Amino acid sequence: MITRPALSVALALAATLMMAVSASASGTYTEWINGSELPNATTTEGRFVGEATGSYNGGWYTDVKHQDLGHHPAYITGGSFRLNTVINNWPSAIKGSFVPYGGTVSQVSGFSGCTNQRYIVQGALNGVGIGGGSGSGSFNATLTHYRANVWWVGCVVYAASVSGTVSLTF
Numbered sequence: 001m002i003t004r005p006a007l008s009v010a011l012a013l014a015a016t017l018m019m020a021v022s023a024s025a026s027g028t029y030t031e032w033i034n035g036s037e038l039p040n041a042t043t044t045e046g047r048f049v050g051e052a053t054g055s056y057n058g059g060w061y062t063d064v065k066h067q068d069l070g071h072h073p074a075y076i077t078g079g080s081f082r083l084n085t086v087i088n089n090w091p092s093a094i095k096g097s098f099v100p101y102g103g104t105v106s107q108v109s110g111f112s113g114c115t116n117q118r119y120i121v122q123g124a125l126n127g128v129g130i131g132g133g134s135g136s137g138s139f140n141a142t143l144t145h146y147r148a149n150v151w152w153v154g155c156v157v158y159a160a161s162v163s164g165t166v167s168l169t170f
Contacts, residue, residue, distance in 0.1 A: 026170060027169070028167060028168070028169040029054065029055035029056060029167070029168045029169075030054050030055065030165055030166075030167050030168075031052040031053065031054040031055065031056060031060070031083065031165065031166045031167075031168070032052065032053050032054050032163075032164075032165055033050055033051070033052050033060055033141060033162070033163065033164055033165065033166055034050050034051055034161075034162070034163045035048050035049050035050015035051060035060065035161070035162050035163075036048065036049060036050060036159070036160060036161055036162065037143060037145075037160035037161070037162060041160070043068050043069045043070070044065065044066060044067065044068055044069075045063065045064065045065050045066070045079075046063075046064045046066075046105075046121075046143070047061070047062070047063050047064075048060075048061070048062050048064070048141075048143075048162050049061050050162065052083055052085070052166070056083060056085040056087065056094065057085060057086075058083055058084045058085030058086070059083075059084045060081070060082065060083045060084070060166070061081075061082045061084075062079065062080065062081045062082070062139065063079045063080050064076060064079045064098065064105065064121060064123065064139075065077045065078040065079045065098070066079075066104075066105045069105065069107070072106065072107065073104035073105060073106040074104060074105045074106070075101050075103070075104055076098050076099075076100070076101070076102065076103040076104060076105065076121075076123045077100050077101065078097070078098055078100050079097070079098040079123075080095065080096070080097050080098065081095065081096045081097070081098070081125055081137075081139060081166065082094070082095050082096075083095075083166075083168075087130065092130050092131070093130070093131060094128065094129065094130055094168060094170070095127070095128070095129070095130075095131060095132045095133075096125035096126065096127050096128035096129075096132075096135070096136075096137055096168065097125065097126055097127045098123045098124070098125060098139070099123070099124040099125065099126050102123055102124035102126075103121070103122045103123025103124055103139070104120075104121075104122055104123075105119055105120075105121050105143075106119060106120045106122075107119050108120055110145070110147070114147050114148065114149040114154075114155035115147065116144055116145060116146050116147055117144070117145040117147065117157075118142060118143070118144050118145075119142070119143040119144075119145075120140075120141075120142060120143075121139065121140070121141045121142075121143055121162070121164070122138070122139065122140050122141075123138070123139045124136070124137075124138055124139075125137035125138060125139060125166075125168070128168050128169065128170045129170040130170070133170050134170075135168065135169045135170030136169050137166060137167050137168040137169055137170075138166070138167045139164070139166050140164045140165050140166070140167075141162050141163060141164025141165070141166075142162065142163055142164055143160060143161075143162045144160065144161050144162075145157045145160050146158055146159040146160065146161075
């Protein structure tokens with residue numbers, strides 16, 4: 001039978017070890033992201049999915065809400081980021097939210113004709129952590145709309161890709 005002093009020492013040691021592991025796990029992590037824009041994009045919202053590689057490999061999803069793309073630049077008004085990954089052999093989700101007016105969506109090419117359009121998407125994240133938290137981060141990506149002139153319709157976007165980085169501090 002374990003005596004009270006021995007149990008207290010064991011619990012204190014376990015708590016100390018858990019705090020040390022938690023403290024060493026905090027830091028800044030950079031993920032390289034590649035993916036596609038989902039087809040339900042509007043002039044005020046884009047949703048993206050893809051693969052992340054870096055400190056935490058996995059699948060990611062982001063929903064970027066912004067001013068109408070007629071604004072140059074269009075300020076990000078909200079949205080969310082999620083990275084589904086495995087941490088310590090356990091499925092986990094690192095989540096965060098876009099800071100309202102903490103970033104922009106800026107068109108940088110494809111202003112005339114039916115050429116591909118490129119946008120730079122840069123936004124600050126808050127509430128970053130496993131399942132959400134108090135950390136911060138940044139999202140930096142290039143969005144490309146691939147366009148073609150279809151003779152009976154006109155210029156149409158037939159696909160869209162996104163690539164860049166996300167930096168997460170938690």
